[in-house]
Amino acid sequence: MGFFTYDIKSMDDLFVHTLRDIYYAEHQIAKALPNMIDQASDPQLKNGLENHLGETHRQIERLEKVFQMHGVEIGGVSCPAIDGIIQEAKEVTGEVADKSVRDAALIAAAQAVEHYEITRYGTLAAWAKELGRDDCASVLLENLKEEKAADAHLSAMAESRLNRRAA
Template sequence: MANTSKNKQNMPNAHLHELFVDELRDVLSAEKLLLKGLKKMASKASREGLRTAFEEHYVQTEQHIERLKQVFASVDLSARAKKCKAMEALLAEAEDIMENFEDAEVLDAALISAAQKVEHYEIASYGCLVTYANLMEHKEAAELLNQTLEEEKDTDAKLTEIAMEEANVAQ
């Protein structure tokens, strides 16, 4: 991988820099891919609360992409994505779910499951990025990434709440 920062020599824990950049590019791709997936998941959700949650997360994901661009700029890099194979696979699984479950109640429960798998991947990704940014003393990047991490955790909690109050219980 090419040198990706001008100030790398003076950076604490510089050995993590290339990994940090690689993970940033991966999560940028993941967020962009997720936009398409969220639109489709929202269109398939039968419960209004779930549809709204997907629509709200779509808007939030657009903000995550903009925030990632700020993170790249904060470490003197251009925002460039690399193909996120994990998100592609998670969204392919969500596609399968949407094709295989026709009963609205079961489909909503399955959509929540698929969405939470995505959220857990994002939580893991952002958690690592926050750690790397802190270790390298990229304070602005760490703050921006942590803001997104907290939003991903909130989305996961909201999906759990919808599952327990609406989707996974007999009406």
Template sequence: MGMFTKDIETLHDLFVYQLKDIYYAERRIARALPKMAARAADLELRHGFETHARETQEQIARLEQVFQMHGAVPETAKCPSIDGIIDETDDVVGEVADKGVLDAALVAAAQSVEHYEIARYGTLVAWAQMLGRADSAELLRLSLDEEKATDEWLTMLAKTRLNRAAA
């Protein structure tokens, strides 16, 4: 289904389509995080990636609940945006030899992912509220709050240590 097809006729249709998008993204992220953790030299960064990988599994489970609440089967819609971010990460980190620079690159890549997720979850929360689905909005808000917290943690880590180590 393309973004502007006849399959999307209502806000509910658009909501379910975006659920499929973020479901794909979260599943792709769940596969990428262990690789990022393995590449991280900084132990706190590595631990953070491992923690967020577990959190991502919980977010996937929440998305599956939201699908069920809306009478939809959990399925994915290919997300070229997250594919591009993760592919770019693979390209960049594959070319960095210095461990400090590598950690800074991993943080930058992770924040790109977080910003994408924050945008998607924020939109889905707003749409769930517009659709009168406080139950869905609450589950999605939990994931949104986790993504924001991860982004803030990455910013703190970069500013206080990792960017200096890379310089």
């Protein structure tokens, strides 16, 4: 599948393609998080990122369950969007010498990832319902709930102290 092809012919095809997109994205996030954890200096931020790494692995397992429930082969498709978000995070955080400012940059990068995931899971859950797959939707909504909670946790950390410390 690629740009300007007609491999996606139905809503079901679009659902599966997007499921493969977020599956790839979650794997890329799982690879990127250990580096972000190493770069974090704030213990609460480091702990939050470590917890999210565990969540990411559970979300991958749930996605595999959705693939199985839907009767399609488990696999990902390249996602230039998440690749770009992760690359930008690496570049920005790599340019910051001050630990407090780096922590603020890490939160911003993590939230960019969370927002991407929130859009994907929200869309997939809505499409699953339209396709009559409430079973798949309920599993996808578990991931969506965790992503929204992670985003709220990151905002609270940033707004309560980390942004102030960086300023």
